[in-house]
Amino acid sequence: MYRLRFHGRGGQGMKTASRILGTAFFLAGFEVQDAPRYGAERRGAPIFAYVRADHRAIYERGIIRRPDLVIVADETLVSIPAAGVLDGITPRTVLLISSTVQPEAWREKLRLANPVFTLPRFGALDDPLEQRYVGAACAGAAARLVGVIPRDCLSRAVRDELAHLGEAVLAKNLDAALGAYDLLPAHAGCVTEAPEPPADTYDQPRWIDLPFDDAGLSAPDIFAPATTEKVPTGLWRTVRPVIDYEHCHRCVWICSTLCPDSTIRVNEEGFPVIDYEHCKGCLICMASCPSHAIRAVPEEEAGKK
Numbered sequence: 001m002y003r004l005r006f007h008g009r010g011g012q013g014m015k016t017a018s019r020i021l022g023t024a025f026f027l028a029g030f031e032v033q034d035a036p037r038y039g040a041e042r043r044g045a046p047i048f049a050y051v052r053a054d055h056r057a058i059y060e061r062g063i064i065r066r067p068d069l070v071i072v073a074d075e076t077l078v079s080i081p082a083a084g085v086l087d088g089i090t091p092r093t094v095l096l097i098s099s100t101v102q103p104e105a106w107r108e109k110l111r112l113a114n115p116v117f118t119l120p121r122f123g124a125l126d127d128p129l130e131q132r133y134v135g136a137a138c139a140g141a142a143a144r145l146v147g148v149i150p151r152d153c154l155s156r157a158v159r160d161e162l163a164h165l166g167e168a169v170l171a172k173n174l175d176a177a178l179g180a181y182d183l184l185p186a187h188a189g190c191v192t193e194a195p196e197p198p199a200d201t202y203d204q205p206r207w208i209d210l211p212f213d214d215a216g217l218s219a220p221d222i223f224a225p226a227t228t229e230k231v232p233t234g235l236w237r238t239v240r241p242v243i244d245y246e247h248c249h250r251c252v253w254i255c256s257t258l259c260p261d262s263t264i265r266v267n268e269e270g271f272p273v274i275d276y277e278h279c280k281g282c283l284i285c286m287a288s289c290p291s292h293a294i295r296a297v298p299e300e301e302a303g304k305k
């Protein structure tokens with residue numbers, strides 16, 4: 001059985017990528033299972049999706065713990081442990097990363113001897129906030145690396161899954177998927193099916209001891225902000241809202257009230273201050289600021305500064 005896992009951020013099309021690849025496998029004669037797993041509710045949050053494909057009926061369920069291929073649409077996730085990109089990889093797991101960094105540099109950085117392939121950006125190069133076709137490209141490259149999916153099955157799968165988006169969008173996705181497929185002919189078949197693990201090697205259910213908490217935390221009413229504050233949702237951000245205080249008019253009832261996560265506080269001088277530990281980067285504040293005093297800075301760029 002092939003076990004493949006896609007990692008990306010909400011909005012990058014990982015669910016769609018898993019559907020395209022699943023359909024392509026199906027058209028190539030396989031039994032298929034594909035499913036996304038959302039950890040959170042919005043764009044930018046780490047999510048993953050997975051595909052199982054076999055010539056026999058698939059009885060295995062649940063998330064894939066020992067992947068044959070890990071596909072990463074957003075390279076910034078690799079270094080975030082909570083995203084679980086490297087969870088369960090074995091020496092035979094192949095990594096495919098959408099990145100301009102060379103495979104050798106990735107191997108060195110991750111201290112891995114595994115086969116690593118990188119995928120250049122497809123489409124939307126002029127849009128720094130979004131890589132619209134990365135999902136289709138990842139599906140196309142994955143289809144090539146498994147080596148058992150003919151090009152026309154991939155093409156039909158993209159059409160089946162995305163026809164509802166209209167001809168123009170479909171054409172862009174087809175370009176991305178087939179372009180990525182055509183990039184890696186020398187590596188077709190490098191992803192191989194893992195041998196079936198014996199039943200007695202399956203993980204036992206993990207029991208979790210839940211100690212009694214203070215009623216202020218454990219009762220079904222929310223009395224305190226303790227739990228939400230402990231979730232650093234700032235990790236989800238791909239772009240950062242930055243306030244230009246020269247142009248800010250201190251109308252904080254607008255941005256601080258509209259922030260869905262209450263991460264904009266007001267300082268003693270009456271200026272808004274963003275809590276970047278918890279700001280998710282939805283940019284509602286930027287869209288609602290009447291003075292255009294908030295701009296979006298890609299997280300990579302902000303990190304360098």
Ligand code: SF4
Nearest residue numbers: 248249251252255289
């Ligand atoms: S809405 Fe804009 S101008 Fe008003 S306080 Fe917020 S950042 Fe400043």
Ligand code: SF4
Nearest residue numbers: 259279280282283285
């Ligand atoms: S981007 Fe703005 S509105 Fe969205 S969470 Fe961050 S501060 Fe709040």
